[in-house]
Amino acid sequence: MKIVVLVKEVPDTYGEREIDPETGLANRAASESVMDEINERALEVALRYADANPETEVVVLSLAPETATATIRKGLAMGASRAVHVADDALVGADYGVTGEVIAAALRRIGYDLVVAGNLSTDGSGGIIPAMVAELLGVPHATALSSVSITENEVTGQRSSDAGIMQMSAPLPAVISITDRLPDARFPNFKGIMAAKKKPLEVLNLADLGVELSESAVPHSIMVSVSERPPRAAGVKILDEGDAGKKLADFLAQNRLV
Numbered sequence: 001m002k003i004v005v006l007v008k009e010v011p012d013t014y015g016e017r018e019i020d021p022e023t024g025l026a027n028r029a030a031s032e033s034v035m036d037e038i039n040e041r042a043l044e045v046a047l048r049y050a051d052a053n054p055e056t057e058v059v060v061l062s063l064a065p066e067t068a069t070a071t072i073r074k075g076l077a078m079g080a081s082r083a084v085h086v087a088d089d090a091l092v093g094a095d096y097g098v099t100g101e102v103i104a105a106a107l108r109r110i111g112y113d114l115v116v117a118g119n120l121s122t123d124g125s126g127g128i129i130p131a132m133v134a135e136l137l138g139v140p141h142a143t144a145l146s147s148v149s150i151t152e153n154e155v156t157g158q159r160s161s162d163a164g165i166m167q168m169s170a171p172l173p174a175v176i177s178i179t180d181r182l183p184d185a186r187f188p189n190f191k192g193i194m195a196a197k198k199k200p201l202e203v204l205n206l207a208d209l210g211v212e213l214s215e216s217a218v219p220h221s222i223m224v225s226v227s228e229r230p231p232r233a234a235g236v237k238i239l240d241e242g243d244a245g246k247k248l249a250d251f252l253a254q255n256r257l258v
Ligand SMILES: Cc1cc2nc3c(=O)[nH]c(=O)nc-3n(C[C@H](O)[C@H](O)[C@H](O)COP(=O)(O)OP(=O)(O)OC[C@H]3O[C@@H](n4cnc5c(N)ncnc54)[C@H](O)[C@@H]3O)c2cc1C
Pocket: 006, 007, 008, 009, 025, 026, 027, 036, 038, 039, 042, 061, 062, 063, 064, 065, 066, 086, 087, 088, 089, 091, 092, 093, 094, 095, 096, 099, 103, 116, 117, 118, 119, 120, 121, 122, 123, 124, 125, 126, 127, 128, 129, 130
């Protein structure tokens, strides 16, 4: 069984996050970059299966700037067998279409029985890449799973919604995405960190994958403008002089909140 885990490097969720108003891209220098926490959980799903089935190969795949090596190595230190890092200057500012196309091309090259992704990244928050990748590969996808069970031929799990819980199943090969209801990931231990230094980490560019980013080959979305969020205005303070209830109701009515 070969399980490929899609890992995105993101600005530290607890740090300051900034958009560069000139380029409209994340200012990656403004904070520390880390593996998205949801992707650590996705990797944990694959590693638990590998713990019980030692012939399993777990591959970490990331499309990220060249500086993302440490983040990808963390996946190896946690226990992945090898990693593939797609880095190419032409990918700066890659939109969903381009990202999905390039990840699908990398997966065709790597080969896979199961692809495990997060349901939503903490920075881009598109929540669309896993479904796009499955569509491009022509395989089933089961997204936003809150529990996962893998067998040799099938992946099953539950997807929770406001309306209830859906039981999902897909024959392999398939793509799944998971939510943060899956268990916390393991920490890399010293042995894992040392072993990671010797594990294969292949760096590929677009030419290696045979992907051309001409406009006719892959549709692009175009950002027409970008601006910083305006600073928060001070709130309205209501002093209770016996008429606070009325003032509160007036405020809600004025702001069309009731
Ligand atoms: C050189 C370079 C610069 C980039 N700069 C930026 C940037 O400034 N801001 C930005 O948001 N993105 C950047 N990316 C990454 C890429 O453009 C985004 O990953 C893409 O737009 C996905 O959007 P999302 O985060 O909303 O995906 P979602 O659909 O919310 O992600 C869901 C899941 O899909 C998988 N996934 C998503 N993206 C990747 C990825 N890149 N690699 C592996 N798995 C992935 C993960 O499992 C993730 O949990 C850059 C990539 C490269 C190569």
